[in-house]
Amino acid sequence: MAIYEVTSTEVVQRCGRCSAENRIAMGVLKVGVAHEAQTDPRTIPLPACPTCASTEFLIRSPDDEPEYPAPGAFGHLHRLLVDELHADLVKTDKVIPALLDSLGRADQTLARPVAKATRDRWFPTGMKIERPTVEAALEPVPVVVEPILAPEPELGPEPLLEPVVAPIEESK
């Protein structure tokens, strides 16, 4: 589903299908997906989940992406985390061969590192996202409410004790 933490040695991922927590060594990650003669340099494929074989692709934000509309939301923090991971990998030339130059170096303009001020604001204790609040939601506190009494049913006509039988006309 998403990654929650990036350290200098590993990425912590929670699988979107089976919820397994996977710790992925930084050394196995590479930026880029090759497609015929083209490449997508914004994508980081993660290894398949060892539990359910689901495969996650992290995508760094486009160069012309506007500011995230809800700063501080999980989607915003996850985007920053992915951008920073992508920049770290590019900086250390961990990209697919198609993205390396003849000297074996990655084009550093591929990276979109997070500004220090942004990092300090949203990740003051390191590149880690707390679990979404929706998962930490409190169970609703039961509240005792006086029952709302149903209105008294309207009274209909008094039940007839005996069927009304039309009088039989006497035959003439």
Next chain:
Amino acid sequence: VNVETSLAEVVDAYEGDHFRGNEANPGQHRTIRQPALGGSKALILDSNASGTAPTHLRIYADSDSLWFTVNASWNGSAWARDSTSYFSGGFRMSRSEIEFLHENSFAATFTAWSRTWRLPMSSTTNSAFEMSGSVQEIGRLGMEWTNADTATRTLAGGGSVTFRNRFPATPSSLTFSVLNANGSFSGSPSSYFADRDGFGFYSYQSMPSLSTFWWFGTYTAVA
């Protein structure tokens, strides 16, 4: 002073837009009318009929929109929870758009709703909700193709997916999970050039002659 005339004036004042005591439904409202109330958001209705914060309903009006909220009141500069044990929710409607609102931080006050779904009725592109906040969507994707040659070939299959709603931004994560694939299918499809509206996917497979490969599964997108 004519006492009867004065009493009649008082009764007439209270009678305004109400049924009189000698009419059916005595004391109940006719049309509810309000003059301009002022403020950044004028409180039209405040109903705590259930006696519980989760359904404490308020209706506000500002210069552009009507706001219907539960567990959230406007204090002049921010939304304030009635109870910090519950989420807040609501919706906002105007002449040009309608927006559903959700706030899940449990903060005592907040200025921005953490998740919104806005239908831009007056925009040129107006067929889907535009979302903001933490978004996760699960949907389906799949492909099937055949090697019609009489020799083993590496062939590509692929397609494209459109999200149900417009995401607030390009997703930062896409996860593919298989539901059903042929036994020889190797690996997983790859994503390609995702944006806020969808993504492409493809896979190269080495296929024996006259064989058919398929992969059907789900995607989970986070934006």
